[in-house]
Every structure is written in C-alpha cells, then in structure tokens.
Amino acid sequence: xxxxxxxxxxxxxxxxxxxxxxxxxxxxxxxxxxxxxxxxxxxxxxxxxxxxxxxxxxxxxxxxxxxxxxxxxxxxxxxxxxxxxxxxxxxxxxxxxxxxxxxxxxxxxxxxxxxxxxxxxxxxxxxxxxxxxxxxxxxxxxxxxxxxxxxxxxxxxxxxxxxxxxxxxxxxxxxxxxxxxxxxxxxxxxxxxxxxxxxxxxxxxxxxxxxxxxxxxxxxxxxxxxxxxxxxxxxxxxxxxxxxxxxxxxxxxxxxxxxxxxxxxxxxxxxxxxxxxxxxxxxxxxxxxxxxxxxxxxxxxxxxxxxxxxxxxxxxxxxxxxxxxxxxxxxxxxxxxxxxxxxxxxxxxxxxxxxxxxxxxxxxxxxx
Numbered sequence: 001x002x003x004x005x006x007x008x009x010x011x012x013x014x015x016x017x018x019x020x021x022x023x024x025x026x027x028x029x030x031x032x033x034x035x036x037x038x039x040x041x042x043x044x045x046x047x048x049x050x051x052x053x054x055x056x057x058x059x060x061x062x063x064x065x066x067x068x069x070x071x072x073x074x075x076x077x078x079x080x081x082x083x084x085x086x087x088x089x090x091x092x093x094x095x096x097x098x099x100x101x102x103x104x105x106x107x108x109x110x111x112x113x114x115x116x117x118x119x120x121x122x123x124x125x126x127x128x129x130x131x132x133x134x135x136x137x138x139x140x141x142x143x144x145x146x147x148x149x150x151x152x153x154x155x156x157x158x159x160x161x162x163x164x165x166x167x168x169x170x171x172x173x174x175x176x177x178x179x180x181x182x183x184x185x186x187x188x189x190x191x192x193x194x195x196x197x198x199x200x201x202x203x204x205x206x207x208x209x210x211x212x213x214x215x216x217x218x219x220x221x222x223x224x225x226x227x228x229x230x231x232x233x234x235x236x237x238x239x240x241x242x243x244x245x246x247x248x249x250x251x252x253x254x255x256x257x258x259x260x261x262x263x264x265x266x267x268x269x270x271x272x273x274x275x276x277x278x279x280x281x282x283x284x285x286x287x288x289x290x291x292x293x294x295x296x297x298x299x300x301x302x303x304x305x306x307x308x309x310x311x312x313x314x315x316x317x318x319x320x321x322x323x324x325x326x327x328x329x330x331x332x333x334x335x336x337x338x339x340x341x342x343x344x345x346x347x348x349x350x351x352x353x354x355x356x357x358x359x360x361x362x363x364x365x366x367x368x
Contacts, residue, residue: 002117003338009104010339012079017050018105019058022092023074038062041098048100054078061086073112077104088114090246103331107292110334110346116245118191120184121237124200124208126173129180135191144180173207181211188216196220197241252343256289257350259360269364274354275300275311275329282336283308283319286365290337293347293356298329309336333357 009016021037038059045055061076061083073092077085084104089112099105121132128145184196196212196219198205209217223240263271272281279300281287301316302309304324309332310316313323334344342359351358 002115003342003344006085006106006335006338009077009079009084009335012081012084014079014102015049015100016077016079016084016102016104017045017048017054017058018097018099018101019045019074019076020089020093020097020108021074022072022096023062024071024092034062037096041096044096044098045100048098050100054080057082075109075113077106079104085109090114099331101328101331102325103327103335105328105331106334106344107330107346110292110344114242114245115249116242117194119193119195119197119241120187120191121197121241122180122184122199122208123237124177124180124198125204126176126207128176129183129200129208131180131183131187133187133191133193142183144183145176174211177207177211180208181213185213185216188219194219195244197223197237197244199223199225199237253345253347253350256291256343256345256360257347259289260291260351260353260358263360270361271359272361273358275357276315278333278355278357278359279309279311279315281359281361281365282333282340283310284365285340286361286363287337287340287342287359288362289343289345289360290334291345291347291351291353291358291360292330292334293351293353293358295330295333295356298355299326300329300332301326302332309333329355329357 019041021041023034023037041062042055042059045058058076058078061078062074071091073089075085075087075089076083087109089108091112093108093112097105097108116134118136119134121134123130123132128143130141130143132139132141187193188196196216198208198220199222200208205222209220212220221244223237225237225240260271260273263269264273272278272287275298278287278290282290300309300311301313301323302325303316303321306325308316308319308321310319310321310323316323337344337359347353347358
C-alpha cells in the first residue's frame with residue numbers, strides 16, 4: 001500500500017483514537033444495530049481516556065458515513081484536530097478494535113482497506129466517450145464529443161475513390177478517438193491516476209488504445225462489461241474496478257513476499273527481519289517496503305521528538321538519543337515507515353518473519 005495517503009498523520013500530535021468495527025447494513029434493524037455498536041465503542045473510548053471532543057468527532061463520522069447495503073466494516077482514526085481517516089473495509093476485523101494511544105493504529109487498514117487510487121474510466125465508442133474520474137474520494141463525469149461525423153457508412157451502392165464514404169467515416173472515427181485520447185491524457189496527468197479502465201465494443205477499445213501515448217496505454221485495463229449506450233449496469237463496472245484493485249493488492253503482497261524471500265536467501269543485505277534489524281533499517285531510511293505480520297504486543301522505544309526508534313533503551317542510547325517513549329511496535333513501525341516514504345504490506349501465510357516484522361530495503365545499510 002502506498003504510504004502517501006497517510007502522510008497527513010505525521011503532522012498531527014497525539015493522542016489518537018483508532019476504531020475498527022462491523023457496521024454491516026444487512027438486516028431490517030441495521031440502524032438500531034449500528035447505534036448499539038456505537039454505544040459499545042463510545043464506552044470503550046471513554047474508558048481508555050479519549051476526550052469528549054474526539055469521541056464526538058468519531059460519532060459524527062460513524063453516523064454520517066452510511067454503510068453500503070450488505071456486509072461492511074469501518075475504520076476511523078481521529079486526533080486532536082478531528083477525524084483523519086474514515087473509510088470502509090472489505091470485511092470486519094475479527095473483533096471490534098478500539099485504541100487510544102500516542103500513535104494511530106493502521107494495521108487493519110493495511111489488511112482490509114479498500115485501496116482505490118485515482119483512476120479514469122472511459123466508456124467509449126467511435127462517436128466519443130463518457131469519462132468518469134476518481135479524484136481523491138470524489139467521482140466526477142464528463143462526455144467527450146470529438147465532432148467527427150459520420151462514423152457509420154450509409155447503406156447503398158457508392159463508388160470508391162475520391163469522396164469514398166468509407167474513408168470519411170474512418171477519418172471521423174479517428175478524429176473522435178484522438179479527442180478522447182487527448183482528454184484522457186489531460187485527466188490522467190491532472191489527477192495522477194494509476195489506471196485507465198476502458199469499456200466498449202472491441203473495435204472502439206482497440207482504436208482508442210492505438211491513439212493513446214505508450215505510458216498511458218500501459219496503464220489501460222479493458223473491462224468486458226458491455227458497450228457504450230448498451231444499458232450496462234454502472235454498479236457492475238464499479239465492481240469490476242474494485243475487483244481489479246483487490247487483485248493488484250494481492251499481487252503486491254506476492255511480489256513483496258517473493259522479493260523478501262529471494263533477498264534473504266541470497267544474503268544480499270537487501271532484506272531485514274526482526275525488531276532489531278528493521279528498526280536499524282528504518283533509522284537509516286533504507287526501507288523500501290515494510291512487511292507487517294503478527295507483531296503481537298511487542299514494544300519499541302523512541303526519543304521525545306519521535307525522530308529515531310530502537311528495539312530497546314540500550315540500542316537507542318547507542319544512537320545518542322535519550323529513551324523517552326515506549327510505544328507499541330505495531331503502531332510505531334508503520335508510522336516511521338510512512339515518514340521515510342516506504343510502502344506498507346500486511347503479510348499472511350506467505351512469510352512468517354522473526355518478531356512478525358520484515359522489510360525489503362532500498363540499499364544494504366549497516367544493520368545492528
């Protein structure tokens with residue numbers, strides 16, 4: 001998972017309240033069930049010392065963001081400045097999680113978050129396209145009409161050569177495809193989109209792809225869900241997009257596990273596992289991908305300004321820093337990884353690193 005989405009957390013002082021719970025909307029009394037679940041969460045927040053302002057902000061977030069119909073779950077992280085994360089998960093955590101601590105708890109989002117970066121959806125035919133853009137959490141749509149007509153050859157006997165209607169229709173279609181391709185390029189650049197989803201009959205999709213620059217063509221994902229003006233269900237398109245991102249997330253996990261195993265196997269110095277080695281790599285800014293497994297209740301120590309981290313007080317003192325804070329490792333390590341721009345991956349049975357934590361490195365640091 002790209003850590004960029006969590007950068008806003010770095011500039012907010014603690015304490016943080018992190019809440020993960022089941023907010024499914026799959027029964028006739030779903031509203032009443034949500035109210036009961038929230039009461040239990042609120043009581044736990046109060047018991048752990050969350051202030052009233054933070055609790056009220058979380059309550060508004062819980063009640064204002066309505067769940068989708070069916071099985072769902074919620075992640076909410078709030079700090080003194082208000083709610084910082086409020087999103088749905090692909091499924092609930094095994095149990096409700098409520099934490100009030102100096103740092104935010106993000107591991108459930110790594111595992112269950114619906115990661116959807118910005119993207120462009122093009123529903124295309126030879127007259128133009130309907131474009132939908134995801135920019136942040138918002139969707140916006142527009143229609144591109146290239147102005148090229150006619151795009152269909154009229155029936156009847158006509159002579160080939162000068163004024164051939166076939167040539168005119170082909171050029172009109174190309175003009176429209178160029179207009180769509182140009183607009184897609186602008187939108188991809190403006191939003192930093194990571195994918196272009198293309199819907200339409202095969203010829204229209206192929207002709208559009210031919211007009212796109214190579215860098216955008218490589219990001220294109222054809223979706224077999226109908227054609228423009230065919231009456232296809234937009235929800236079906238959204239499900240296909242979500243499925244593609246979920247598949248990509250699994251591929252990222254596979255790639256990280258394979259890279260880690262390969263580097264550990266060849267003893268290249270480009271992988272680390274265990275609290276000692278991973279803390280050292282984080283201090284040196286060498287972590288490219290942090291791989292989070294089952295860390296349990298392990299702790300680490302940090303200085304007052306949270307600028308350096310170590311597995312214990314002795315190691316931190318060796319770095320010339322005074323041990324000032326004892327932190328949960330499953331909160332501190334991901335946040336330190338975010339601070340150096342590392343990616344975050346929640347692993348499963350693919351690998352079981354020592355202490356439940358590992359990393360693929362950018363370069364071979366001096367590991368202590």
